[in-house]
Amino acid sequence: DVQxxxxxxxxxxPGGSLRLSCAASGFTFTNFAMSWxxxxxxxxxxxxxxxxxxxxxxxxxxxxxxxxxxSRDKSKNTLYLQMNSLSAExxxxxxxxxxxxxxxxxxxxxxxxWGQGTRVTVSS
Amino acid sequence: xxxxxxxxxxxxxxxxxxxxxxxxxxxxxxxxxDVHWYQQLPGTAPKLLIYGNNNRPSGVxxxxxxxxxxxxxxxxxxxxxxxxxxxxxCQSYDNSLNGFYVFGTGTQVTVL
Numbered sequence: 001d002v003q004x005x006x007x008x009x010x011x012x013x014p015g016g017s018l019r020l021s022c023a024a025s026g027f028t029f030t031n032f033a034m035s036w037x038x039x040x041x042x043x044x045x046x047x048x049x050x051x052x053x054x055x056x057x058x059x060x061x062x063x064x065x066x067x068x069x070x071s072r073d074k075s076k077n078t079l080y081l082q083m084n085s086l087s088a089e090x091x092x093x094x095x096x097x098x099x100x101x102x103x104x105x106x107x108x109x110x111x112x113x114w115g116q117g118t119r120v121t122v123s124s
Numbered sequence: 125x126x127x128x129x130x131x132x133x134x135x136x137x138x139x140x141x142x143x144x145x146x147x148x149x150x151x152x153x154x155x156x157x158d159v160h161w162y163q164q165l166p167g168t169a170p171k172l173l174i175y176g177n178n179n180r181p182s183g184v185x186x187x188x189x190x191x192x193x194x195x196x197x198x199x200x201x202x203x204x205x206x207x208x209x210x211x212x213x214c215q216s217y218d219n220s221l222n223g224f225y226v227f228g229t230g231t232q233v234t235v236l
Binding site for chain 1 (some may be wrong): 128130157158160162168169170171172175176181213214217219224225226227228229230
């Protein structure tokens with residue numbers, strides 16, 4: 001069975017940093033693009049970032065570009081999200097999500113498995 | 125923030141039919157990009173419910189169906205059950221400068 005287990009969330013002050021991790025199992029990690037999707041309190045889901053199976057293609061939503069860095073370690077089957085310069089607007093539950101193909105595509109691309117998420121709270 | 129608009133909430137009695145709209149624009153749904161739907165039960169991970177506008181993954185009951193027309197899509201739940209009480213999210217792709225994968229504003233379904 002596919003399993004995605006996030007960790008690394010917590011309470012951080014504005015301007016601070018956090019590194020989220022997502023341990024993946026049950027599938028060949030390098031064969032699929034992976035993403036981070038967040039849900040702020042009272043809001044809908046928001047796509048944050050996607051990385052291709054080999055790490056060679058990376059995409060970010062405008063609001064995090066330059067502050068967040070997505071990466072993956074094939075030896076550990078783990079996805080990461082380094083988050084810097086955090087603000088209150090980044091407060092959310094962060095989910096990792098598995099894509100359906102190795103390279104993110106425009107047409108027909110969706111997320112077939114999700115993790116439970118890790119909560120990030122940015123507050124002084 | 126969200127470029128796809130959904131009603132905040134819909135409700136229905138057990139056994140009834142409810143429908144959730146997902147309204148986009150010419151840079152996403154209207155550009156013929158597929159729409160996908162996810163169900164998120166309280167405190168749980170989102171679950172893929174419909175992919176490619178109207179396809180159900182294995183294990184999803186046929187009470188759930190999707191459709192797409194023009195710049196909008198819709199998720200219908202027939203024979204509403206108590207276990208369907210959850211948040212529902214649509215997702216597509218957006219080809220504008222700020223776009224990539226986009227989600228709807230989310231809809232909470234309440235079973236009366």
